[in-house]
Amino acid sequence: AKAPDAPVTYAAPKASAAPRIDGHADDPAWAQAPWRAIDAVLIGETPLDPADLSGRYKAVWTEDALYILAEIQDEHLIDTTPDPLQKYWEDDALEILVDEDNSGGIHQYSHQAFAYHIALDNQAVDIGPFASAADEAAGRNQPHAYPDHIEARWQRAAEAPHPLIWEVRLALYPDTFRDAPAAPVAPVVLHAGKRIGIMLAYCDSDVAGGGRQHFITDIDVAPINGDRNRGWIDADVFGVMELVDSQ
Numbered sequence: 368a369k370a371p372d373a374p375v376t377y378a379a380p381k382a383s384a385a386p387r388i389d390g391h392a393d394d395p396a397w398a399q400a401p402w403r404a405i406d407a408v409l410i411g412e413t414p415l416d417p418a419d420l421s422g423r424y425k426a427v428w429t430e431d432a433l434y435i436l437a438e439i440q441d442e443h444l445i446d447t448t449p450d451p452l453q454k455y456w457e458d459d460a461l462e463i464l465v466d467e468d469n470s471g472g473i474h475q476y477s478h479q480a481f482a483y484h485i486a487l488d489n490q491a492v493d494i495g496p497f498a499s500a501a502d503e504a505a506g507r508n509q510p511h512a513y514p515d516h517i518e519a520r521w522q523r524a525a526e527a528p529h530p531l532i533w534e535v536r537l538a539l540y541p542d543t544f545r546d547a548p549a550a551p552v553a554p555v556v557l558h559a560g561k562r563i564g565i566m567l568a569y570c571d572s573d574v575a576g577g578g579r580q581h582f583i584t585d586i587d588v589a590p591i592n593g594d595r596n597r598g599w600i601d602a603d604v605f606g607v608m609e610l611v612d613s614q
Contacts, residue, residue, distance in 0.1 A: 369471025466564030
């Protein structure tokens with residue numbers, strides 16, 4: 368489990384009005400939020416050329432959702448597989464890993480935390496729990512789309528160097544959430560002082576069919592047996608976002 372005194376890595380101010388999810392970073396709410404770099408390389412060579420791949424994000428909140436603005440520099444956009452539930456991790460994607468109650472723990476095949484992969488078509492996909500013991504024994508993963516959790520929109524900025532401007536509305540669901548046909552669970556109501564486990568990342572593919580070339584995040588994860596890509600498995604490595612009143 369995550370240490371309760373884990374340091375805060377980002378303080379997100381409350382928005383007086385929710386930003387529009389339209390791929391334009393011109394909403395007044397964004398002006399009060401600080402930027403945080405997405406610059407820790409967990410997969411791929413270093414150093415990176417910032418003109419080819421770099422990123423940063425900021426966040427604000429209202430009582431019903433967390434809002435994220437990500438600015439990603441990526442010269443080559445790839446979405447090889449038409450089926451959004453197949454090989455989604457190999458395409459260019461904004462990834463938001465979130466642990467609603469900041470409790471940490473293993474979440475690879477559960478909703479202890481979510482690892483939303485937001486594709487270029489703005490669909491958000493994560494692995495859910497195994498549907499049965501037979502599926503678990505056979506290792507058959509259960510990816511799902513989560514349109515009720517996430518609304519997203521991106522477009523390239525008109526100004527050079529033309530980064531992707533990605534706006535996301537994220538409703539936070541507790542670990543009691545279950546995929547259909549389970550009984551519905553409502554998203555939590557957000558409030559000042561709440562702490563959320565979070566990691567912002569970008570999956571980079573530069574060659575069609577070539578898989579993931581880079582994976583960058585805002586949290587530098589210590590390797591286990593040489594593997595730094597631990598966030599999709601273990602929420603203990605997430606950073607901590609604290610929701611604060613308007614600044």
